[in-house]
Amino acid sequence: GRPPAAMERAVVRCVPSEPKLSLRFVLPDGSARHMQRDQAEPLGRALARIATNAAKGHGKAGKKSKKARAEGGAEGEAAVPAVRLFSRDGAAVAEEVPNAAAWEDGAVLHIGDARYRVERNPPALTELRLPRSLLAGFPVCPKVSAEFATPQHCLFRWFREQRPAGGGDAAGEAWVETAAAERVFTPSNALVGLRLKLRCTPGDGEQRYGPAREVESSGPVEAGPGACTFDARHLYTKKVCGHGSVRAVSYNILADTYAQTEFSRTVLYPYCAPYALEIDYRQNLLKKELAGYSADLICLQEVDKSVFVDSLAPALDAFGLEGLFRIKEKQHEGLATFYRRDKFSLLSQHDIAFSEALLSEPLHKELCEQLAKYPLVQEKVLQRSSVLQVSVLQSTTDPSKKLCVANTHLYWHPKGGNIRLIQIAVAMSHIKHVACDLYPNIPVIFCGDFNSTPSSGTYSFISSGGIAEDHEDWVSNGEEEGCSMSLSHPFKLLSACGEPAYTNYVGGFHGCLDYIFIDKNALEVEQVIPLPSHEEITTHQALPSVSHPSDHIALICDLKWK
DSSP, rough: OOOOOEEEEEEOOTTTTSSEEEEEEEOTTTEEEEEEEEEBBBHHHHHHHHHHHHHHHHHHHHSSOOHHHHHHHHHOOOOOOOOOEOTTTBOOOOOOSSSHHSTTTTTEEEEETTTEEESSSSSEHHHEEEEEEEEEHHHHBBEEESSOOOOOGGGEEEEEEEEOOOOOOOSSSEEOOOOOOOSBBBOOOOGTTTTTTEEOOOSSSSSBOOOOEEEOSSSSOOOOOSOOOOOOHHTTOOOOOOOOOOEEEEEEEEOOHHHHHHHIIIISSSSOOHHSSSSHHHHHHHHHHHTTTTTTTEEEEEEEEEIIIIIIHHHHEEEEEEEEEOOOTTTEEEEEEEEEEETTEEEEEOOOOHHHHHHHOGHHHHHHHHHTTHHHHHHHOOOOOOEEEEEEEEEOOOOOOOOEEEEEOOOOOOOHHHHHHHHHHHHHHHHHHHIIISSSTOOEEEEOOOOTTTTHHHHHHHHHHHHHHTGGGGGOGGGGGOOOOOOOOOOEETTTTTSSSSEEEOOHHHHEOOEEEEEEEEEEEEEOOOOOOHHHHHTTTSBTTTSSSBBOOOEEEEEEEE
16 A cells, blocks of 8 residues: 555544534545534444545546556446544444544544544634724634633734735735734834734643634725823733732723714713714723723623623733623623632622612512602613623632622613612612622722712712611602602611712813722721822813823732731
8 A cells, every 4th residue: 555645634523512523535637625513423333425426426427547447347337435434543443433432532434445534513703893983002813612622722823914015005915924913913103004914723621723814904904093091000000919909990981882872972062072982992992991900800890792702801801811801781881800819719709780680689679669759760770771781700719718709780860869779779678689698797998980979879878887767868859759768778888989079071071970989897908099180180171081091091900818
């Protein structure tokens, strides 16, 4: 026989959730074969099918040389090749072994004289995408989805377009490899005007690699805005804090759903350059801002579903953070909580929609009965789609350390103080259920956009543990839509970042609406990262701006266990 050439590949895909196993290989005459066989079928039946399948290929005249036809016998009379499967140790695999067990990685398939090495479930890319907009000085984070592989173990090679020689027209199709070989690439100013290309090879961390895929950027790298409001803050957050500490961030990132309306462009944010309201532009700023905080916990509000799936989750994943998303019913945006993978693992999730929980959970029966006395208020509360995201995390280094991380975005209307009081009452009861009943005495961190200033009933209720039935916020929308009850909760909560002059700064309003509330008994504040200066915030009149991606400002603090 002839000396064996480099062995061909026979790619087998076999997963428990699918009844069939698939097999792909290329016959010596260059024709590709793709077969589906039952996983439980005996190997012998599959091999017989491969033999007749291979013979079919040989019968086609014109596909083969005269010599091959002479060897194969008369025209059209296809010789059925001998087909066998040998395990890695060289023994023939018995014909009664089921397919699922027979086709192991590294086995060798013989079809006549041809030899194929079996690759079972090799790493493969299912999606490789670059963001639509690339800015010099801002991280480019590809979206990588893979099967039998993890983005952490894939290989990345970044290329840039060749500049046309002699100032000619558009750049040709020539690509120059850059020095970058990381998952995240930050283009320099030298690359402005050039497109990028990424070549990614999927890997599984066990030294197995699959076929590479390439993706080119849809447009060139553009010039970035220069200094941003968060640059100075990054000086405080260059490194991830130690294992005894937790860096928490709370940030309303301004949903695209609200930023791009005609009303937003002309009435709410007329001072903001229209391009700076576009989602691709703001995402560039946001990803750089969040990555630079080196946070352990990030609670975001107003997160568009597509922004989470296609942009934030892949980008923050590359920086070591795992993301959880909870949509608001009937809307396109919701809440996201990210936690640092090497510091925390997720024990459980306890998300609720306030209106639904109020109606269906026995926990809120008493409140529900009280609310029923005020049908107008009740109707408003039940119309709202506000949600509460609650995640229980456990420290990876000290399993006795657990955290209850809550995240919410309360009703926005300036006169909706009474509605917010009901929402926060439901939230506190639910958090009590998680942090007192399900996981007795675990510390609480409650982040969010509470749409409540420090002088509000909601802030006072969270901080003091109670609210009187004669508080003015019960009649925030007038007596006829008023209600009144006394509420309490058992926690000792403190606003970790204090009461800044404002966390939201738009043309017609500025005020403190966002907080990171922490459990005073278990946690203390190590440092609060200063907010941008008033001068920085007002450089472009108000927020958002070309140098700040939202109308809110991120709160950041380092906490430590007491």
